[in-house]
Amino acid sequence: MSARAIATWLSGPVLRAAPEGAFVLREAVLVGEQRLLGEVIRVARDEITIQVYEDTSGLRLGEVVQGTERLLSVRLGPGILGGIFDGLLRPIAFDPNDPETAWVQPGLHQRAPGRFHFRPSVAVGDRLAPGAVLGEVAPEAEPGPERDLAERGPAGSGPADEAEAAPRLRQRCLLPPDAQPGELIALAAAGDVLEDAPIGRMRAADGSEYAIRLAHPWPVRLPRPVAKRLPADEPMLTGQRILDCLFPIARGGTASIPGGFGTGKTVLLETIAKWCDADVIVYVGCGERGNELAGLLAEFLELEDPRSGRPLLERTVVIANTSNMPVAAREASIYTGITVAEYFRDQGLDVALMADSTSRWAEALREVSGRLGELPGEGGYPAYLSSRLADFYERAARVETLAGAQGSVSVMGAVSPPSGDFSEPVTNHTRRYVGGLWALDVRRAQSRFYPAIDPLSSYSNSVQDLARWWHREGCTRWEALRRRFLTLLEAEARLERMARIIGRDAMPAPQRVTLLAAQLVNEAFLRQSAFSAIDRFASPQRQAVMMRLIGRFIEEAEGLLERGVAPEHLAGAPVFRALIRMGEEIGEGDWERFSALDRELTATAHRLVEEVEAVQAEQSEQTEGDANAGQGAA
Numbered sequence: 001m002s003a004r005a006i007a008t009w010l011s012g013p014v015l016r017a018a019p020e021g022a023f024v025l026r027e028a029v030l031v032g033e034q035r036l037l038g039e040v041i042r043v044a045r046d047e048i049t050i051q052v053y054e055d056t057s058g059l060r061l062g063e064v065v066q067g068t069e070r071l072l073s074v075r076l077g078p079g080i081l082g083g084i085f086d087g088l089l090r091p092i093a094f095d096p097n098d099p100e101t102a103w104v105q106p107g108l109h110q111r112a113p114g115r116f117h118f119r120p121s122v123a124v125g126d127r128l129a130p131g132a133v134l135g136e137v138a139p140e141a142e143p144g145p146e147r148d149l150a151e152r153g154p155a156g157s158g159p160a161d162e163a164e165a166a167p168r169l170r171q172r173c174l175l176p177p178d179a180q181p182g183e184l185i186a187l188a189a190a191g192d193v194l195e196d197a198p199i200g201r202m203r204a205a206d207g208s209e210y211a212i213r214l215a216h217p218w219p220v221r222l223p224r225p226v227a228k229r230l231p232a233d234e235p236m237l238t239g240q241r242i243l244d245c246l247f248p249i250a251r252g253g254t255a256s257i258p259g260g261f262g263t264g265k266t267v268l269l270e271t272i273a274k275w276c277d278a279d280v281i282v283y284v285g286c287g288e289r290g291n292e293l294a295g296l297l298a299e300f301l302e303l304e305d306p307r308s309g310r311p312l313l314e315r316t317v318v319i320a321n322t323s324n325m326p327v328a329a330r331e332a333s334i335y336t337g338i339t340v341a342e343y344f345r346d347q348g349l350d351v352a353l354m355a356d357s358t359s360r361w362a363e364a365l366r367e368v369s370g371r372l373g374e375l376p377g378e379g380g381y382p383a384y385l386s387s388r389l390a391d392f393y394e395r396a397a398r399v400e401t402l403a404g405a406q407g408s409v410s411v412m413g414a415v416s417p418p419s420g421d422f423s424e425p426v427t428n429h430t431r432r433y434v435g436g437l438w439a440l441d442v443r444r445a446q447s448r449f450y451p452a453i454d455p456l457s458s459y460s461n462s463v464q465d466l467a468r469w470w471h472r473e474g475c476t477r478w479e480a481l482r483r484r485f486l487t488l489l490e491a492e493a494r495l496e497r498m499a500r501i502i503g504r505d506a507m508p509a510p511q512r513v514t515l516l517a518a519q520l521v522n523e524a525f526l527r528q529s530a531f532s533a534i535d536r537f538a539s540p541q542r543q544a545v546m547m548r549l550i551g552r553f554i555e556e557a558e559g560l561l562e563r564g565v566a567p568e569h570l571a572g573a574p575v576f577r578a579l580i581r582m583g584e585e586i587g588e589g590d591w592e593r594f595s596a597l598d599r600e601l602t603a604t605a606h607r608l609v610e611e612v613e614a615v616q617a618e619q620s621e622q623t624e625g626d627a628n629a630g631q632g633a634a
């Protein structure tokens with residue numbers, strides 16, 4: 001019999017209750033007649049404290065709190081993919097064409113079990129370990145050919161311009177990771193089944209039997225077990241040049257995106273969600289404005305998956321907890337998001353999780369902590385803020401699953417520091433747990449330079465590991481060019497100050513070359529509009545070609561300087577303008593135009609040298625003539 005308790009104190013989403021029976025920490029509870037979902041967050045001898053994840057406005061003292069004898073869990077199953085949920089994985093009503101639901105509506109009911117086509121890959125009599133693959137699952141409506149995700153195309157192969165859509169992706173059904181190992185004693189034949197209906201039976205070593213289903217519950221705060229963690233040595237490609245080439249993260253890596261108001265956090269996360277080379281996208285909208293999220297959902301509904309030609313939403317899970325939804329549920333949405341991501345990872349998939357914004361989650365922690373009367377730490381946040389952030393980011397990894405497949409969860413979290421102050425606690429603590437920092441700069445955003453990532457305060461810890469990948473892909477100079485670009489950008493920051501004082505023209509020629517090269521790196525490479533039809537995505541091949549071309553320009557500019565060509569001559573040449581515009585104008589696969597640009601650069605360099613040599617020859621002829629004339633006169 002589950003325990004019950006009587007509410008004795010209420011404050012917003014937090015309540016205290018006198019227990020009648022034993023509760024355990026993190027147990028899910030149902031509060032009051034409305035059976036609002038809550039979680040036990042503190043257990044004392046004669047009092048339990050509960051955080052309620054739903055609107056508590058109607059609650060009164062004396063309400064009954066019913067224990068459930070299980071930890072706060074979500075039901076994971078194939079029906080999640082393509083869905084839009086609240087923080088507790090209940091479906092959210094959203095249809096942009098229906099004015100009633102065009103606004104994100106909080107979910108009130110549990111997800112109804114979906115019907116799926118199950119094709120077993122094991123047989124009765126097989127001995128199965130936890131996490132074993134039982135078979136494949138496809139949507140009932142579309143039993144046609146599916147795409148096996150293990151057979152996915154080359155990494156970052158870019159948008160599919162072929163008109164025909166690839167088959168829908170195929171999911172796998174697993175024995176839950178906490179199931180008892182044993183023998184499969186019954187199994188349904190291939191056919192359509194409800195997610196919740198038994199598809200077979202297992203007999204454990206102790207003789208006990210249990211049913212297996214397509215869906216299984218999992219406690220959100222408990223990381224799902226894996227066989228082992230693998231080194232993160234493959235990039236998580238985003239299609240954004242500044243990220244993939246200057247501040248890359250690995251599959252299974254983490255990045256934080258701190259940025260002041262309106263600097264482009266949401267657009268950047270959305271762009272990555274659309275173009276990154278993950279199999280499954282989990283997008284957690286945590287405490288963001290409802291209309292912003294509704295806009296994102298409407299866009300996702302329409303968006304075609306560049307990899308398959310199918311709707312992007314089909315391989316996306318959106319977990320939305322807008323600012324008008326109960327504040328405590330932000331915590332649930334973060335843990336639910338990462339649990340869902342791990343569920344797909346365990347099927348041998350690469351998952352990218354975007355959380356926008358972790359600051360709203362931290363604010364929720366602060367609010368709940370305040371109501372609990374806990375001693376406030378830095379910035380009013382609870383002392384455990386740092387460990388909560390660590391718990392979240394540490395669940396990102398590239399792993400070998402229990403079934404022996406490889407999968408990964410990469411996590412990218414936006415941080416919204418008040419007044420853009422990066423020394424505030426959430427930004428500061430997050431920095432300690434992430435492998436990459438993509439710092440958004442207000443000045444860049446104000447000058448509409450997007451993505452507004454500041455190359456001087458951003459970093460990546462994975463450069464050396466990923467350089468080997470670029471090398472294997474044929475871009476052997478990736479690391480050297482990356483270093484060159486960053487050195488130029490640093491030098492530019494120093495020289496700009498001097499240029500403002502004495503004027504650019506008064507600077508020595510080598511410094512003017514540095515400024516010119518840095519201008520090209522910025523304008524041709526780092527600037528990349530999320531809304532440009534051609535440039536919103538760049539494949540690694542296109543990034544490598546552009547990187548090499550800019551590298552060539554820098555070498556030519558330096559070589560020309562030695563031959564006496566002033567940088568202004570190069571800046572005035574049509575090839576410089578063409579290079580600046582190449583991202584906007586030369587699309588994927590148009591390698592011939594890039595080669596033509598390369599040839600034009602060589603031709604321009606020759607022409608400029610010839611011109612200078614002609615002038616120099618003319619000058620020396622003139623000097624000689626003057627000297628002869630002088631001698632004659634003497």
Ligand SMILES: Nc1ncnc2c1ncn2[C@@H]1O[C@H](COP(=O)(O)OP(=O)(O)OP(=O)(O)O)[C@@H](O)[C@H]1O
Nearest residue numbers: 260261262263264265266267268450451529530531
């Ligand atoms: N990569 C980009 N390409 C083109 N435009 C961009 C890009 N990033 C941001 N913008 C422009 O900047 C505006 C603000 O961006 P966004 O809403 O993402 O900022 P934010 O940091 O999420 O804001 P908030 O602090 O309100 O959450 C966008 O509406 C868009 O016009």
